Amino acid sequence: MHDIKHNSKGLIPHGMSACAGCGLELLIRKVMDVLGRDTIIIIPPGCAASFSGFGKETAIKVPGFQGNLENTAASAAGVRAALNAKGNTHTTVLGFAGDGGTVDIGLQSLSGALERRDRIVYICYDNEAYMNTGIQASSSTPYLAKTTTTPAGKPTARKNLMQIAIAHDIPYAATASIYNIADLQRKVKKAKDTDGPSLIHVHTPCPTGWRYDPSKTIEVARTAVQTGCWLLYEYQNGKATINYRPKELLPVENYIKLQGRFKGLTDEQIQEMQKYVIEDFNKCIKRLESVA
Amino acid sequence: MQEQQEKLTNKPRRCRVLGPVAYEYTAANTGSWRLERPDVDFSACIKCGTCEKYCPTNVITIKKDQKKCVEIDFNYCKGCGICANECPKKCIKMVPERSEG
Ligand SMILES: Cc1ncc(C[n+]2csc(CCOP(=O)(O)OP(=O)(O)O)c2C)c(N)n1
Ligand code: SF4
Ligand code: SF4
Ligand code: SF4
Numbered sequence: 001m002h003d004i005k006h007n008s009k010g011l012i013p014h015g016m017s018a019c020a021g022c023g024l025e026l027l028i029r030k031v032m033d034v035l036g037r038d039t040i041i042i043i044p045p046g047c048a049a050s051f052s053g054f055g056k057e058t059a060i061k062v063p064g065f066q067g068n069l070e071n072t073a074a075s076a077a078g079v080r081a082a083l084n085a086k087g088n089t090h091t092t093v094l095g096f097a098g099d100g101g102t103v104d105i106g107l108q109s110l111s112g113a114l115e116r117r118d119r120i121v122y123i124c125y126d127n128e129a130y131m132n133t134g135i136q137a138s139s140s141t142p143y144l145a146k147t148t149t150t151p152a153g154k155p156t157a158r159k160n161l162m163q164i165a166i167a168h169d170i171p172y173a174a175t176a177s178i179y180n181i182a183d184l185q186r187k188v189k190k191a192k193d194t195d196g197p198s199l200i201h202v203h204t205p206c207p208t209g210w211r212y213d214p215s216k217t218i219e220v221a222r223t224a225v226q227t228g229c230w231l232l233y234e235y236q237n238g239k240a241t242i243n244y245r246p247k248e249l250l251p252v253e254n255y256i257k258l259q260g261r262f263k264g265l266t267d268e269q270i271q272e273m274q275k276y277v278i279e280d281f282n283k284c285i286k287r288l289e290s291v292a
Numbered sequence: 293m294q295e296q297q298e299k300l301t302n303k304p305r306r307c308r309v310l311g312p313v314a315y316e317y318t319a320a321n322t323g324s325w326r327l328e329r330p331d332v333d334f335s336a337c338i339k340c341g342t343c344e345k346y347c348p349t350n351v352i353t354i355k356k357d358q359k360k361c362v363e364i365d366f367n368y369c370k371g372c373g374i375c376a377n378e379c380p381k382k383c384i385k386m387v388p389e390r391s392e393g
């Protein structure tokens with residue numbers, strides 16, 4: 001199917017155009033290691049689009065196409081319907097979209113697929129802004145983060161994608177992080193085996209947009225979870241499981257001091273953010289425990 | 293500029309493929325981006341595989357039975373430094389990349 005001009009371990013070439021230290025590059029490799037060759041991938045515009053090819057060159061060994069920013073889930077659902085019509089139930093259909101393409105502009109398409117119970121795996125890699133077009137804020141950009149459209153820090157908190165998915169009562173939804181690859185890959189395997197729509201929302205740090213040294217990608221991802229800025233949990237057949245629950249959260253300062261996008265916050269703002277993170281964390285845990 | 297595909301593939305009656313397709317699986321020489329390169333102290337390495345697991349370009353291979361137990365493909369290593377930052381033994385150092393001679 002492909003004209004192989006490069007030997008690589010896995011299904012993604014070693015030399016592709018993501019920035020040095022890109023969390024998304026690590027993520028797509030780990031995802032494809034689990035899903036394997038029998039997969040069709042749909043990628044919208046965004047940083048991940050560099051994997052779907054440029055001219056006649058592609059950076060992924062499985063078939064797929066680049067759709068529009070607003071219709072990743074609908075495109076995936078269409079591919080699934082065509083496969084079903086051919087009697088093919090073994091091929092995995094993967095929608096792999098950024099936060100902008102998911103929580104903003106692709107949301108109604110995603111909601112439709114979740115409602116129709118289309119058997120697709122939908123992965124949202126969340127770098128918390130529109131990175132590929134120059135770091136504009138999305139509705140997944142966290143409270144007080146600076147982007148080119150929120151130069152004084154985002155005044156509002158992020159949208160909760162998982163709660164939206166859970167409101168559709170889909171068979172499988174999970175959050176994950178690139179620092180915990182065993183957990184991530186276990187969730188991708190579960191999503192692959194789910195008969196119906198599944199969604200994984202992955203925290204995917206971006207050195208270019210978050211303004212930190214590329215060597216710190218994993219450290220940033222890990223600290224986000226340790227400080228309560230990102231929660232690891234899953235929702236399967238109506239039951240929620242919290243995967244990581246520290247006895248005590250680390251101060252949010254540990255997370256924000258690593259990144260340039262939070263530079264220049266006043267002490268009051270840091271306190272406000274700390275208060276918000278703890279409240280949000282506890283609220284989320286409480287909500288999850290009520291469906292545990 | 294990237295060369296576009298020459299043959300038209302949008303005549304469904306003659307062709308089974310619709311639209312422009314990317315069919316060449318290739319890699320760019322991202323090793324040329326590097327400003328620093330990871331340098332491994334093999335004697336301190338415990339072969340845990342952490343660097344291999346987290347390398348975004350997937351260019352590290354652990355060779356348990358060899359003295360040079362961490363192999364890095366410098367054709368593609370971007371010099372991000374994640375391997376050095378995550379190594380539990382701190383036995384990877386980032387050293388400035390120098391031109392030959
Ligand atoms: C309808 C539409 N509006 C705007 C664009 C321009 N555009 C291309 S990529 C992109 C950013 C997408 O952001 P996200 O989904 O978060 O992916 P990221 O770039 O962060 O990886 C935008 C706005 C587009 N392609 N289509
Ligand atoms: S801008 Fe961020 S997400 Fe996009 S390729 Fe660079 S590091 Fe990766
Ligand atoms: S992370 Fe460090 S100790 Fe572990 S295999 Fe790599 S170089 Fe060796
Ligand atoms: S510097 Fe980055 S790209 Fe190079 S081997 Fe280390 S982790 Fe991989």
Ligand SMILES: [Mg+2]
Nearest residue numbers: 098099129131
């Ligand atoms: Mg984004």
